[in-house]
Amino acid sequence: MKAFFHKYKHSFVLLYAFIYLPWFFWLESRANLPYHVIHVGLDDKIPFVEYFIVPYLLWFAYVAAVFLWLFFRGTKKAFYQYCIFLFTGMTLFLIISTLFPNGHLLRPTSFERHNIFTVAVQLLYQADTPTNIFPSIHVFNSIAAHRALSNDPKLGQNRLIRGGSFVLMISIILATMFLKQHSVLDVAAGILLATLMDQLVYRTDFAFSRERVSKRKRETVI
Structure with a gap:
């Protein structure tokens, strides 16, 4: 373990789980x-x-797979950008849900069909309450994963991977509404928040502006 943390010093971000999960x-x-x-x-x-x-459950693997790729194969800058994107939105979600308890009454009380998919939905409903839904973290994190993948120097250049990621992202967003897990309002809020974070993280690159300034100063001195 000591060797792992020495090699992957950026693993300290995993400590965020001890904030998010209990909350x-x-x-x-x-x-x-x-x-x-x-x-x-x-x-x-x-x-x-x-x-x-199906796409709704794939969300867990999707967000985690992008995280692991950037952790082990990506640049530290790309990894930190993804974490800043994710953790900022997730923290705002926690704060909003704490100050503004919210939920919905959209779930069906019975299903017209009985199949493996409705059984899976029933299990989902039992495990996940219809509360703390605004904004939709499923939507927000899906957009975060796609933007991180699209900006990755390796994966982002692969049109098949980038296209598949986009289709999966859209499918997950639609799934939140067609499974009656979220209101359209939750989805809209998730998209808006993700759009703002995308501007901050990938357009202005605010998280690394100080690093670039310091680098320019060093070059000037030299």
């Missing part, structure tokens, strides 16, 4: 308390489609 599970424990219901008219027009459980 998230505490929020989930308040599911029986009063909360603000998130709902817009468009939610009622979107049908329930159980087949979207």
Whole structure:
């Protein structure tokens, strides 16, 4: 373990799990308390489609796979950018859910069909409460993963991988609504927040501006 942490000094970011997970599970424990219901008219027009459980569950592997690729194969800059993107949005989500308890009443009480997909949805419903949904972290993290992959010097140049990532990202975003896991409002908020983070992390490159200034100063001195 000592050798691992010595080789991968950037693994300190894993400590964020000790902040996020206890906070998230505490929020989930308040599911029986009063909360603000998130709902817009468009939610009622979107049908329930159980087949979207597939991309919805792929989200876990998708976000983790990009994280592991950047951790072991990517540059430290790309890895830190991804972490800044993810952790900032996830922390804002925790703060919003703490100050503004929220949830929805969109889940169907019964299913028209009985198949392996509806069984998987039932298990999802049992494991995940319909609270703490604004903004959608499924949406936000999917966009974060795709943007990190697209900006990677290796993976981003592969049109097949980049295209597959885009399709998966869109499928996950749609899945949040077709599985009745999120309101359209949650999805819109997740997209808006991700768009703002994309501008900060990849457009202005704010996290590394100080590094570039220091480098220019050193070059000037030399």
